[in-house]
Amino acid sequence: MLLALPERTHESAASQRLLEVLDRSGAINGAVAERARRAALKSGERIDVVLMRLGLIDERVMAAALAESLDLPLVVAAEMPSEPVLADVLPLGYLRERRVLPLAGRPDRLTLAMADPLDHATVAAIAFLVERPVERRVIAPADLGAAFDRIYIGSGQPADGLELGPTRAEDGAEDDVDRLRDLASEAPIIRLVQQLITRAVEERASDIHIEPSPEAVRVRFRLDGVLHVVETLPAGIRAAVASRLKIMARLNIAERRLPQDGRIQLSVQGREIDLRVSTMPTLHGESVVLRVLDRASMRLDLGGLGFSDTTLAAFRSALDEPNGIVLVTGPTGSGKTTTLYAGLSLLNSSEQKLFTVEDPIEYHLEGINQIQVNPRIGLGFSAALRSILRQDPDIVMIGEIRDLESAEIAVQASLTGHLVLSTVHTNSATATITRLIDMGIERYLLASSLSGVLAQRLVRRLCPLCAVPHEKADRSIDRLIADGHAGGRDEFRLSAEDLTPVRLMRPVGCGACRSTGFSGRTVIAEFLGMTAEIRDGIVRGIPEPEIEKAARSAGMIGMYRDGIVRALRGETTVEEVLQVTRVR
DSSP states (O other): OGGGSOOOTTOOHHHHHHHHHHHHHTSOOHHHHHHHHHHHHHHOOOHHHHHHHTTOSOHHHHHHHHHHHHTOOBOOGGGSOSSOSSTTTSOHHHHHHHTEEEEEEOSSOEEEEESSTTOHHHHHHHHHHHTSOEEEEEOOHHHHHHHHIIIIIITSOOBTTBOOOOOOGGGTGGGOHHHHHHHHTSHHHHHHHHHHHHHHHHTTOSEEEEEEOSSEEEEEEEETTEEEEEEEEEGGGHHHHHHHHHHHTTOOTTOOSSOEEEEEEEEETTEEEEEEEEEEEETTEEEEEEEEEETTTOOOOGGGTTOOHHHHHHHHHHHTSSSEEEEEEOSTTSSHHHHHHHHHHHHOOTTOOEEEEESSOOSOOTTSEEEEOBGGGTBOHHHHHHHHGGGOOSEEEESOOOSHHHHHHHHHHHHTTOEEEEEEOOSSHHHHHHHHHHHTOOHHHHHHHEEEEEEEEEEEEEOTTTOEEOTTHHHHHHHHHHHHHHHTOGGGOOOTTTTSSOOOEEOOOOGGGTTSSEEEEEEEEEEEEOOHHHHHHHHHTOOHHHHHHHHHHTTOOOHHHHHHHHHHTTSSOHHHHHHHHTOO
16 A cells, blocks of 8 residues: 555645555556656656656646645536637637636636646636636646536637638638648648547547538547547537648548548657548548557567466467467457567567568567558568568567458468467457468468467556446346356356456446546457467367367457456456347
8 A cells, every 4th residue: 555655755735645645546556656746856857747647647637636635526517608708808729838728717716727736826826817716627738628618619709719610511621722722721620630649649649530521520539449429529620620630640532432542650748649530421522540559559568468467478479489370350440450570579689680561550669670562562461471581580460361362362371380470360269260261261371380370459448536346236247147157158257256356336436537437448358378288179170169169278268258258357247248249
């Protein structure tokens, strides 16, 4: 417990209360607190600033903890004003600089939302400007940025003195490429697009969806795997916004009849961000989707991705093999590439030569030779792989095995002494064997070359600040046990070890988790290792269920069971596990 740690003279009472709140909520542990204390002592910064700068805690969790430790209210959505408050006295530029937002102005006081509630100088300055006392509220920085966008821009209000000019579709601008280029280069559109990207990064969104309709342009963020509407823009600026993103991605703004793909690299708040851009023509304009790749937030530590000890040990054992094929499978957005990158980072050393063939290269890894596929010049996966094998590699990563040709080269590489890592789109680990055979790989070659298959999904984590014990936990556990026995399948059955201890929780929702009850995601997985029985079964052509049965007999923990155990430990919910494993 943090209370057992020795008190340091440099810590204020407020810092100690904050650490106690964070410890009580489970957001940090004693080791993290001690690391933050040492960093604060060295830098002279406050504990909360150090925790955020080191990326040790989510900003919404920090905002909720600050509110509790300072006995201040946390801003909720109902408190947000529909239009700027005291805009003639407190301009947007000043508010952004000081990271504050006026919520309500009354004759006797001004209610102020603050990203830093300990900024007493700003409180004093604003109280002097408005000539009344200031009442503080705490708000997460991402929520503050979203409020600025909605109140000052989304409502049509001027942003820093800049107006969104007339960009109606009916004025012919959408058919005039030069006019579109001019509109996309105007300050209001540039600022609007930048603010949407910045907000997405602050809220840790994985994707930005910009969707046109006759009445408006809907902007949605995918947060923890779920889409949320965050903004509604005027329909008249749909072409200008799409054109601005095309210019940033170096796409052809004159071509609006065909899909286009591109990439944007930019710095957001000192962090290097990559955006994969996809445009698609629709009935009411171009739909644009941006995949947000935040290099700073990517964890390349296998142990920190959330795998169970059993699955992680089996996967690492396969990576330690000198040759063979190790595959990661799952749907789009399940974290396959992150897992492969983490595996490559573990294997990366000066004694090994590593190559990757990717489309696109999502993250740059130091010490690894990464190749970007370019089909337009004839550099596809197969062509790149054939050339790589003449470069004397030790380890090769293929972004995806898509066809028989790339699969055959991967098999040949593994049989000639190389370790090959790749991904395949299948629903389970055992289904991957069937998929490769259907591609045309000979059974005896597959049995000889395959070292293991990791199947994974992402489930949302319960918010540590608002999750509460499930009031019907006993009944839910009894139902899970009964279903396991009735189903007659090993993956449905829970052992005594699985049921010790049990801490079944349910989501509630708070300001720190955007009232969803969830904060972040973790991985559930199953690893199919190759045993003599499984290799023999592949050669003989036994059915997929028999291979799965043999794998479970050898110790494989199914994805469903892995997820249910996480739910019983209080990390997620049973409903989340059922949704991603498609078990009903």
